[in-house]
Amino acid sequence: MIATSDIFTISNQKQFEKTALKVFRHQREHNLVYREFCDLLKINPQEVKSLTSIPFLPIQFFKSHAVVSNTNPIQETFSSSGTTGMITSKHLITDVSIYEESYRSGFTQFYGNIEDYVVLALLPSYLERDGSSLIYMIEDLIRLSKQKESGFYLHNHEELIEKLEKLDQSGQNVILIGVTYALLDLIEKHPFKLQNTIIMETGGMKGKRKEMIREELHEQLCAGFGVTAIHSEYGMTELLAQAYSLGNGIFECPSWMQILIRDTEDALSYVKEGKTGGINVIDLTNINSCSFIATQDLGKKYPNNSFEVLGRFDNSDIRGCNLMVL
Structure with missing residues (x-):
């Protein structure tokens, strides 16, 4: 089990990666939705040894599945906004603290x-x-x-x-x-x-x-x-962490959050710094749901884990990443 103190005391990249891999193994074991997604991608958890080899769950799963990593009672249910008749995301929170x-x-x-x-x-x-x-x-x-x-x-x-x-x-x-x-x-x-x-x-x-x-x-x-x-x-309904921009649209993450930019044509590969792609978020405070989320936002990553949000995907599906979205 990962203690929340391990998450909030991260102070360098090595610590972040070590904790992220522990969280991945925990969620692959205890989150049924995430485990099924990993199995569909034929991911062997023993071979996941870096941030870029962790599978990222498409954010639409929060609309169709209960994404939780434990069996504790639900304390809060956060839901996204949407027009009448639209299916909204639901984030089930088992520890609001x-x-x-x-x-x-x-x-x-x-x-x-x-x-x-x-x-x-x-x-x-x-x-x-x-x-x-x-x-x-x-x-x-x-x-x-x-x-x-x-x-x-x-x-x-x-x-x-x-x-x-x-x-x-x-x-x-x-x-x-x-x-x-x-x-x-x-x-x-x-x-x-x-x-x-x-x-x-x-x-x-x-x-x-x-x-x-x-x-x-x-x-x-x-x-x-x-x-x-x-x-x-x-921030978003499906996350517990927020990034902030103090101007010029350049966001910085708290020490328990990072983003990766995936290729828009191949959801399992990544683009270089400064190139546009889909935003994948690692939010380690999402320990009780899923910490690895492929969003529908487009962005670019810069040095020191800063990033820019450029818009959203035009279509509702994230290409190559919608295996289980029903």
């Missing part, structure tokens, strides 16, 4: 003490449904900030505008976390000149606006908020 430690430690690693910030959240699409892992995280960060000004906003833009201006002018450090379309709606109502506020977009137009390339989006948000950089959070 691991998620809490992951996002709390991840936030500290990138931003320092949460108590130094007022946390404002503009997340209408997420607030209007149940089962959002993002709302779970932000609710907890708001509570941990111990700032009476911290809180959620739905459509009460005037109140948020007034609070943002007042807090920023007082010199208070603020993080405004928002879904992309809602941030654009806000700056259309009121242009800002913020000095002490971090704007963090969580992605997604949610069908409310046309999709935009990141450069164009960030240019508009920088101009509208009067800031020099837009921060971003990269």
